Amino acid sequence: MKIGFIGLGNMGAPMALNLARAGHHVRGFDPATAMPEGVDAASSAPDAARGADVVITMLPNGKILRDVAAQVIPAMQHGAVLCDCSTVDVESARAVAEMARQAGLGALDAPVSGGIGGAAAGTLTFMVGGPDDAFVTVQPLFDVMGQKAVHCGTAGAGQAAKICNNMILGVTMIATCEAFALADKLGLDRQKMFDVVSTSSGYSWSMNAYCPAPGIGPQSPADNGYRPGFAAELMLKDLRLSQQAAEGADADTPMGQLAAELYARFVEDEDGKGRDFSAMLPRFEARQRK
Ligand code: NAD
Numbered sequence: 350m351k352i353g354f355i356g357l358g359n360m361g362a363p364m365a366l367n368l369a370r371a372g373h374h375v376r377g378f379d380p381a382t383a384m385p386e387g388v389d390a391a392s393s394a395p396d397a398a399r400g401a402d403v404v405i406t407m408l409p410n411g412k413i414l415r416d417v418a419a420q421v422i423p424a425m426q427h428g429a430v431l432c433d434c435s436t437v438d439v440e441s442a443r444a445v446a447e448m449a450r451q452a453g454l455g456a457l458d459a460p461v462s463g464g465i466g467g468a469a470a471g472t473l474t475f476m477v478g479g480p481d482d483a484f485v486t487v488q489p490l491f492d493v494m495g496q497k498a499v500h501c502g503t504a505g506a507g508q509a510a511k512i513c514n515n516m517i518l519g520v521t522m523i524a525t526c527e528a529f530a531l532a533d534k535l536g537l538d539r540q541k542m543f544d545v546v547s548t549s550s551g552y553s554w555s556m557n558a559y560c561p562a563p564g565i566g567p568q569s570p571a572d573n574g575y576r577p578g579f580a581a582e583l584m585l586k587d588l589r590l591s592q593q594a595a596e597g598a599d600a601d602t603p604m605g606q607l608a609a610e611l612y613a614r615f616v617e618d619e620d621g622k623g624r625d626f627s628a629m630l631p632r633f634e635a636r637q638r639k
Contacts, residue, residue: 350374350490353401355394355417356435357382360461361407363468364434364494371493376401395424403487406433410586411441418445422452430455430483432490434475438590439505439512440597446479446504455483458504460511461495464579472496476514478506512594515587519608521553522584523629526561530633539565561627570625578625585612 369387391397449456457479473495491498560566570578588609615621
């Protein structure tokens with residue numbers, strides 16, 4: 350397939366590289382990064398989109414996505430599919446899908462889970478919103494970049510799934526970190542804590558796959574000085590998206606709200622910016638009960 354790829358940062362670059370390695374013709378555009386091997390450099394976003402069967406975007410936020418979509422949609426060929434893999438607000442996803450539909454294009458919101466490691470290994474999970482025919486068109490590309498693509502519903506459903514998933518992740522990471530900090534103060538050995546919780550009813554991905562305690566459980570950013578991984582500010586972004594969505598939908602999400610407040614304090618007032626989101630553990634260790 351001919352693919353335009355816009356936004357080749359930490360996630361986009363390895364995703365585009367995997368598509369090129371699988372034999373697709375990929376033309377990329379990013380104003381700030383070099384193209385990975387096998388990806389042709391386009392001179393602008395519309396240049397990358399022209400003549401493509403599928404245009405993939407992997408951008409920082411909904412505002413940038415809307416700007417880029419307004420540029421690329423007029424350049425895309427009739428019947429092509431615009432597939433946004435960024436994490437953005439549900440409203441931006443729906444607005445971009447409607448712009449594309451009016452231009453005779455297919456559109457999908459297809460945010461991912463799996464992080465930079467999953468992007469490099471081609472093992473991402475895609476959660477996808479949009480029409481069936483667009484999903485069928487892009488499915489072979491999801492198969493190259495990921496291990497699973499779930500078609501969640503109509504436009505915006507992928508972003509809805511993503512922010513609900515990450516709200517759970519933010520809450521369970523905080524719960525896991527504060528439980529380790531409490532266990533420390535109770536004199537419980539961390540390895541024993543992991544051995545019990547990882548096979549008991551307190552288990553979660555945060556504990557079992559991404560343990561925030563250094564030297565315990567599988568390799569994780571905690572073993573690398575809390576270098577991200579998944580940065581605390583990205584978790585804050587996702588928690589704010591879930592709170593924005595909850596407000597719009599009149600949903601009661603008190604734990605999600607508290608998690609957003611804690612990550613906001615951690616990133617904006619403490620030393621969380623630039624650290625992995627699991628660095629909540631040293632934060633709790635350093636704090637006294639007020
Ligand atoms: P990043 O900042 O490394 O990459 C974003 C890229 O977009 C940058 O290279 C930037 O130069 C480029 N860009 C900005 N404006 C542009 C424009 N107008 N035209 C073309 N390119 C433009 O971020 P990332 O970590 O790759 O994340 C990308 C998206 O994926 C975000 O929405 C993020 O929330 C989501 N995400 C990230 C992770 C992760 O672990 N990093 C995991 C899941 C989802």
